[in-house]
Amino acid sequence: EFCGGCVQICPVGALLNRLPLYEYRPWMLTRTETTCAYCADGCSLRLESRPQTREVIEVTSFWGNETKSIWGQGRNEGDLCAKGYFGYQFVNSPNRLTKPLIRKEGRRDSPLVEASWEEAIERVAEGFGRIKTEHGGSAFGALASARCTNESLYAFQKFVRLVLGSPNIDSSVRYGMVNAARAMTDLTGLPRWLPSYEEITQADLIFVIGTDITQTNPIVGLKVKAAAKRGAKLIAATPLRRRVSTMSHIVNRATRHLAHRPGAERAVAIGLVKAVMEKGSLAKEVASNPAVRRLRDTVSALSPKQIEAAAGVAYEQIEAAAGEWVAAPRAVMIFGESILRSLDGYETIRVLGDLALLTGKLIAEGSGLAPLFEENNELGAYEMGVVPDGLPGLGRTDDESDRDRLSQVWKEPIPSGPGLTMIEMLRAVREGRIKALYLMGENPVGSLPASSAAAEALDAAEFVVCQDLFLTESGRKADVVLPAASFAEQNGTFTNQEGRVQAVRKAIEPIHGTRPDWEILSQIALEMGYPLEYQDGAELSHEIGRLWSACRPGGPGWRGQPKRSEQAGAADRYLNQGLTEGISERYRLDPAENSAASNGRFHLAIGPVLFHSGKMSLQAA
Numbered sequence: 284e285f286c287g288g289c290v291q292i293c294p295v296g297a298l299l300n301r302l303p304l305y306e307y308r309p310w311m312l313t314r315t316e317t318t319c320a321y322c323a324d325g326c327s328l329r330l331e332s333r334p335q336t337r338e339v340i341e342v343t344s345f346w347g348n349e350t351k352s353i354w355g356q357g358r359n360e361g362d363l364c365a366k367g368y369f370g371y372q373f374v375n376s377p378n379r380l381t382k383p384l385i386r387k388e389g390r391r392d393s394p395l396v397e398a399s400w401e402e403a404i405e406r407v408a409e410g411f412g413r414i415k416t417e418h419g420g421s422a423f424g425a426l427a428s429a430r431c432t433n434e435s436l437y438a439f440q441k442f443v444r445l446v447l448g449s450p451n452i453d454s455s456v457r458y459g460m461v462n463a464a465r466a467m468t469d470l471t472g473l474p475r476w477l478p479s480y481e482e483i484t485q486a487d488l489i490f491v492i493g494t495d496i497t498q499t500n501p502i503v504g505l506k507v508k509a510a511a512k513r514g515a516k517l518i519a520a521t522p523l524r525r526r527v528s529t530m531s532h533i534v535n536r537a538t539r540h541l542a543h544r545p546g547a548e549r550a551v552a553i554g555l556v557k558a559v560m561e562k563g564s565l566a567k568e569v570a571s572n573p574a575v576r577r578l579r580d581t582v583s584a585l586s587p588k589q590i591e592a593a594a595g596v597a598y599e600q601i602e603a604a605a606g607e608w609v610a611a612p613r614a615v616m617i618f619g620e621s622i623l624r625s626l627d628g629y630e631t632i633r634v635l636g637d638l639a640l641l642t643g644k645l646i647a648e649g650s651g652l653a654p655l656f657e658e659n660n661e662l663g664a665y666e667m668g669v670v671p672d673g674l675p676g677l678g679r680t681d682d683e684s685d686r687d688r689l690s691q692v693w694k695e696p697i698p699s700g701p702g703l704t705m706i707e708m709l710r711a712v713r714e715g716r717i718k719a720l721y722l723m724g725e726n727p728v729g730s731l732p733a734s735s736a737a738a739e740a741l742d743a744a745e746f747v748v749c750q751d752l753f754l755t756e757s758g759r760k761a762d763v764v765l766p767a768a769s770f771a772e773q774n775g776t777f778t779n780q781e782g783r784v785q786a787v788r789k790a791i792e793p794i795h796g797t798r799p800d801w802e803i804l805s806q807i808a809l810e811m812g813y814p815l816e817y818q819d820g821a822e823l824s825h826e827i828g829r830l831w832s833a834c835r836p837g838g839p840g841w842r843g844q845p846k847r848s849e850q851a852g853a854a855d856r857y858l859n860q861g862l863t864e865g866i867s868e869r870y871r872l873d874p875a876e877n878s879a880a881s882n883g884r885f886h887l888a889i890g891p892v893l894f895h896s897g898k899m900s901l902q903a904a
């Protein structure tokens with residue numbers, strides 16, 4: 284899966300990348316160090332481009348003794364997966380939108396036709412202005428993609444909250460990342476990882492659950508495999524079986540495999556908590572806490588047989604895994620989309636957090652929880668406040684002091700109270716409570732299941748604006764479509780899942796006719812009479828840095844993990860108050876016959892694969 288690396292280092296040129304073959308001479312290319320736009324592993328890579336023709340020709344990685352690189356070899360230490368090496372062609376895809384599209388005569392039943400930027404911006408400003416005057420700010424819903432830069436996401440939520448006056452904003456983090464963010468915040472006070480990639484490679488034990496990590500987050504998968512090679516124990520809890528086709532499959536490398544029933548991750552986690560409590564393997568600082576006694580009573584009521592039936596794993600196997608977890612001085616728990624995207628994802632992560640807390644591995648150096656995210660900037664979107672209940676810098680919309688802090692920077696009052704989530708918004712559109720939708724890189728019709736009735740919602744909306752690289756399923760239903768620039772055509776930052784805020788650098792000018800998202804937002808705001816003007820991404824980065832220290836060069840959290848000692852207070856609070864909250868719901872076992880995969884029914888597991896993720900890779904050869 285890291286075949287691009289072989290091509291790059293082949294000493295005799297026997298292996299060549301066929302994509303740019305005969306397209307260039309090396310001296311024709313300009314090299315730009317930037318960050319991958321696919322998954323949240325956050326790899327550093329180099330775009331080899333021809334700025335004169337605005338073409339990205341090839342992707343290469345840092346390797347060897349290249350000390351000139353601004354980040355050394357990046358968090359990926361010179362490795363890239365196949366998507367990183369070969370998935371760049373969407374930038375110069377002939378299917379890119381290069382002109383705004385509007386409905387002829389403004390009627391939804393007329394075709395989308397090309398228009399000038401002036402006409403399109405005017406049409407958007409007029410449509411938004413009319414709906415705001417007639418129905419007020421709450422008549423707007425706004426959805427963004429977590430693939431956009433922090434700067435564009437920040438500008439988007441500011442536009443929605445200030446210019447449209449709406450609290451209804453959400454993003455693709457709703458597909459699962461918010462479950463992790465909420466649970467992690469409950470447990471440690473922050474939605475961020477405490478362990479770093481280096482601590483994964485140095486761990487004595489890694490527990491991987493709910494992810495096919497080689498497919499979804501291959502570079503973190505490499506860190507896990509490096510630890511296993513060093514001699515770390517590797518427990519893989521997954522319904523996936525061993526494979527003969529690829530040695531790198533995580534189950535093949537595992538020292539213990541808990542082959543549970545599909546969708547039964549929470550049952551496995553409950554079994555581990557029960558085993559730890561009944562073996563008396565609790566950390567001494569928690570053992571006598573009254574909340575822990577209550578938890579012991581709860582798990583004691585569950586029999587090993589019930590756990591086996593719900594999890595589909597022999598209880599002795601779970602006990603053995605729990606023993607290994609307790610014995611490891613440095614243990615990291617990595618979990619992914621099968622948990623994050625499940626209906627009980629939040630509860631499952633809380634149970635996994637309980638396990639770490641009870642065994643003294645939640646805050647301890649070298650240990651901790653590490654949720655994996657699919658899209659490159661999911662943590663960034665969450666921290667930029669592109670969620671209905673959050674504000675930039677992890678503020679809360681229902682917290683007056685957080686709103687005051689933000690309004691001092693924005694010099695405007697902030698709409699109070701939480702807005703609607705993505706699914707609630709789509710329902711509100713169908714019911715006529717929301718009249719207009721603004722989509723920035725998000726494609727609900729193409730991404731959500733039919734049961735969400737996203738297509739019907741877009742049909743029912745009075746006015747839909749879609750801003751994207753391509754004409755998506757949602758764009759085809761919009762009143763105005765605005766062509767956006769890709770990550771290769773703008774400056775900004777992405778925040779990877781580990782919490783590193785990394786630079787995105789412009790390799791080429793925007794493809795003719797396209798504009799960066801933040802610039803489009805600025806122009807619409809100006810047309811609507813609101814001064815939301817920014818000259819470049821750096822001006823936005825500076826404003827973000829005032830609100831969120833992790834985005835301020837040199838500030839706390841900037842290119843580093845949060846200080847564990849500072850999160851200890853939050854973990855104590857969780858132990859004393861949070862541990863017993865929702866305990867019966869969290870530790871309720873669904874009988875096996877109720878599980879999705881029982882009685883001849885299938886359990887559908889969805890997620891990215893090594894060679895495909897979202898609509899960008901669909902546009903790469």
Ligand code: SF4
Binds near residue numbers: 325
């Ligand atoms: S897709 Fe993920 S693992 Fe692959 S190169 Fe990009 S950031 Fe790295």
